[in-house]
Amino acid sequence: MPYAQTEVRVVAGRSAQDEYTLAGVTSIIGKTESAQIKLKGWFKPKIAAALARKGDGYTVTSMGAKTMVNGQRIAGRHDLRDGDLIEVSGLTLEFHVKRAH
Numbered sequence: 140m141p142y143a144q145t146e147v148r149v150v151a152g153r154s155a156q157d158e159y160t161l162a163g164v165t166s167i168i169g170k171t172e173s174a175q176i177k178l179k180g181w182f183k184p185k186i187a188a189a190l191a192r193k194g195d196g197y198t199v200t201s202m203g204a205k206t207m208v209n210g211q212r213i214a215g216r217h218d219l220r221d222g223d224l225i226e227v228s229g230l231t232l233e234f235h236v237k238r239a240h
Contacts, residue, residue: 144237145197147190152230153179161197166190168227169202178228187228193218197234204228 145161155177159166166175169186178187187204190197199208200216207226208217219225225232 145192146235146237147176147225147232148235150224150231150233152228154230155179161190161192164192167202168230168232176230176232178230180229183228188225190219190225197236199225201227 146158147161148158149156159176161175163175166189167186168174168176168178168188168190170178170180170183171185174186176190178184184202184204186202188202188206189200191200197219198216199206199213199219201213204227206213208219209224219234221234221236223234225234
């Protein structure tokens, strides 16, 4: 089965880009140099959350920062679905899976 392309689009807040393609197994959201999804601002955490591939889907894991999915606060890991809104450290991301044909 061809692999699906997975992206997050910034819908609110400040980040280095407007869209990110999730290419690796894990994508870090934070201010650290190694973060794939960069937070901007003085008081943003170095590592806020992580998006990780799990089988044919993705999860988001809070790494200490308040993290919400579709307006609900999460603790630990949460499975993501196409169209979910992820809020972390003042950044709102829309999660999208583009299925390959």
